[in-house]
Amino acid sequence: MALSEFALIERYFRRCGAQRADVRLGVGDDATLLAVPGDAELVAAIDTLVAGVHFPHGSPPASIGHRALAVNLSDLAAMGARPAWALLALTLPEAEENWLEEFTTGFADLARAHNVALVGGDTTRGPLCISVQLLGHVAAGTALTRGGGNAGDVLFVSGTCGDAAAGLAIEQGQLAADRDARAWLRERFLWPTPRVALGERLRGFASACIDVSDGLLADAGRLAQASHAGAELAWAELPLSQPLLEVLGEVRARELAFSGGDDYELCFAVPPQNVARLTAQLPPQEWRYARIGVLRAEPGTVVMRDGSVMEFSHSGYEHFR
Ligand code: ADP
Ligand code: MG
Numbered sequence: 231m232a233l234s235e236f237a238l239i240e241r242y243f244r245r246c247g248a249q250r251a252d253v254r255l256g257v258g259d260d261a262t263l264l265a266v267p268g269d270a271e272l273v274a275a276i277d278t279l280v281a282g283v284h285f286p287h288g289s290p291p292a293s294i295g296h297r298a299l300a301v302n303l304s305d306l307a308a309m310g311a312r313p314a315w316a317l318l319a320l321t322l323p324e325a326e327e328n329w330l331e332e333f334t335t336g337f338a339d340l341a342r343a344h345n346v347a348l349v350g351g352d353t354t355r356g357p358l359c360i361s362v363q364l365l366g367h368v369a370a371g372t373a374l375t376r377g378g379g380n381a382g383d384v385l386f387v388s389g390t391c392g393d394a395a396a397g398l399a400i401e402q403g404q405l406a407a408d409r410d411a412r413a414w415l416r417e418r419f420l421w422p423t424p425r426v427a428l429g430e431r432l433r434g435f436a437s438a439c440i441d442v443s444d445g446l447l448a449d450a451g452r453l454a455q456a457s458h459a460g461a462e463l464a465w466a467e468l469p470l471s472q473p474l475l476e477v478l479g480e481v482r483a484r485e486l487a488f489s490g491g492d493d494y495e496l497c498f499a500v501p502p503q504n505v506a507r508l509t510a511q512l513p514p515q516e517w518r519y520a521r522i523g524v525l526r527a528e529p530g531t532v533v534m535r536d537g538s539v540m541e542f543s544h545s546g547y548e549h550f551r
Pocket of ligand 1: 235239243256257258259260261317318319320348349350351352353
């Protein structure tokens with residue numbers, strides 16, 4: 231590497247993201263020392279992005295930095311937790327300064343927006359791979375989990391699903407779109423918005439929560455299974471973005487919204503007695519979430535269309551008669 235490892239760490243990582251008073255010792259020592267609030271539980275998540283697997287080779291470096299943090303912010307959002315500190319394990323083919331400058335800018339901008347400090351990490355040489363560990367906290371006993379739901383709870387999802395999967399397909403030249411839709415959908419893949427504020431506000435309303443990273447159908451199914459329940463989702467109620475509708479038409483857009491990955495929205499269950507309070511205190515138009523179904527006693531995940539069950543197959547959805 232042209233830069234010494236020490237110089238690289240000093241230049242790019244020592245002051246990256248928010249500065250926080252609770253970081254007693256940050257980048258530069260053998261380990262970081264963090265002052266954890268006494269009445270809170272520590273919440274920790276880690277996610278790895280591998281070039282060519284989790285993002286296309288040659289993705290904009292700033293987007294890679296943004297996404298590496300965003301996927302973890304989304305995990306903490308799903309727990310209802312407040313993020314605070316990040317560690318970054320970076321494996322780089324070479325210390326390319328332009329790349330590092332853009333990567334750390336993408337990471338730092340999102341970190342500052344969520345008051346997250348970069349407090350440590352590791353830098354090694356090898357095929358491009360980024361691992362971010364995110365730490366945060368939540369008032370003891372109040373975290374949202376996947377497993378707290380019950381049959382009868384109403385299921386909601388934030389934002390719109392399927393956009394990022396379309397954006398990735400566009401990015402990879404597999405899907406054509408006009409200029410505006412193309413720009414908007416690519417942005418949904420390259421610059422996902424983790425729903426951190428919503429996750430925190432859902433404590434006290436939601437019984438269970440999961441972030442949608444592998445497709446709504448799969449992730450709603452995981453929430454249901456962890457809650458010892460099944461999920462019944464309504465084909466027609468899933469909110470869709472205008473660009474996705476324009477590019478794919480309604481049927482294909484809905485299929486992708488159920489099955490596509492990388493959305494980083496929140497799917498959450500709310501006991502019926504909490505729904506009126508939820509929608510009064512967090513108006514859905516303002517907080518951008520919609521009712522998509524219910525948890526039910528029968529296990530498994532089904533999508534209902536015009537009163538009958540649709541089932542997933544690899545070719546998409548097929549109507550069951
Ligand atoms: P050690 O040999 O003790 O692991 P390193 O040279 O790996 O030390 O790291 C020196 C310091 O720089 C440590 O505080 C470490 O947390 C920090 N650091 C190294 N790489 C990164 C990185 N990519 N992002 C943030 N901090 C880093
Ligand atoms: Mg090290």
